[in-house]
Amino acid sequence: MAEDTKVSIIVPVYNVEQYLQECIDSILSQTHRNLEIILVDDGTPDASGKIADENAAKDRRIKVIHKENGGVSSARNAGLMAVSGDYFCFADADDRLEKDYVDYLLQLALDNKTEVSLTTELYTTFAATGEQDDSFEIVSGVEAACKILCYRMPIGVYCKLFSSELIRKGARFEEELFIGEGFNFNVDSFMLAKNVAVGHRKIYFYRKDNEASAMTRFRIDKIRCALKAIDFIERKHSKASNYFLKCVNFARWHTHCDMLFFIYNADAKRIFPEDYNRCYKVARKDALSAFGVRTNNRERIKALLTLIYPNTIAHLIRWRMNRHLRKNS
Structure with a gap:
């Protein structure tokens, strides 16, 4: 019981x-x-x-x-x-x-x-x-x-x-x-x-307003760590099914897009040009991975926009954030 x-x-x-x-x-x-x-x-x-x-x-x-x-x-x-x-x-x-x-x-x-x-x-x-x-x-x-x-x-x-x-x-x-x-x-x-x-x-x-939380502060080591997490998964499950590995590749693309946004939003691309350029290249190169797995239309639209210009999503998210701040100020 x-x-x-x-x-x-x-x-x-x-x-x-x-x-x-x-x-x-x-x-x-x-x-x-x-x-x-x-x-x-x-x-x-x-x-x-x-x-x-x-x-x-x-x-x-x-x-x-x-x-x-x-x-x-x-x-x-x-x-x-x-x-x-x-x-x-x-x-x-x-x-x-x-x-x-x-x-x-x-x-x-x-x-x-x-x-x-x-x-x-x-x-x-x-x-x-x-x-x-x-x-x-x-x-x-x-x-x-x-x-x-x-x-x-x-x-x-x-x-x-x-x-x-x-x-x-x-x-x-x-x-x-x-x-x-x-x-x-x-x-x-x-x-x-x-x-x-x-x-x-x-x-x-789930609390979003804790300033001490690891998720609320920009640090370049967080970006590198998030990418390392995907590498761990791929190495540990390298003999898994072909579809599983496609999902891992999608997760890698998704993580690079997220990290590209964090760098862009923190105005840190001149401080960390290598990290920014790597995320930019992967975000564009692997955008079509969103069409090889079962995900939602929002991710596929994001992939198409990223394929054209990877910073599009960062621009849109920043615009939405600024609009939200203006509404609540």
Whole structure:
């Protein structure tokens, strides 16, 4: 029965004292009570580690790991090594979970006998609004990996539940990666799984306004790391199907387009001309990869525009951002 199934929730903790308690409270409020909550203090310099310890003193389900700073992949791997649950999932310490987060994902996995369950939808504001979609489908692990490579589902490790058997099969984070590490882990885990249950209910609140987040600040090493993540996937799964490798090539093109935008938007192309030129060339050269995989029309339109002039997308995104800022100023 679901209530007898233990679920471990891994939360990396670093510089999140402003948000951590809200995240912990949302976990403690889960309708599924059989939890192991693993808070991994990754050598945080603020009061986050103390907040974690204070919560552990109040609830025996909370386990705190204090370690030297090694980055988010190292922190998550430390959490994986401590898992004692039948299933595990992840939450970022500046985000929040709906009360039925674990229940929903666990029921999807148990009812359909899958090693992974996930939802493709999430909240991008902290106000729960809109109708819910309770439809779902069952796909093979390889098909799920292809879907995520084609950006047809969220690429982060949030909104997903994994069988702990995958840890025993070798599911780990690449510790060299600090951007794209979740994308990489998901592809590897899906490839280890026989089947994946794909739902569409919104159960996760994703915070976009944390200035300390790795996703909110431009650094050239983030761009290089994101590209390295794609290289890891290609090397590890070089003997996969031809279609899978086409999806990897699409993901590489997509990542180069994203990185081209980040460099352009930060006015950094004169500072990092080699990175800019490489991204520009790949964005144009491999644009047709969007037509060799199952993706949406928006990606294909982007590919056609990029084929003509790679900076088109960057211009359009900047124009939309500026218009949004003017409307809200």
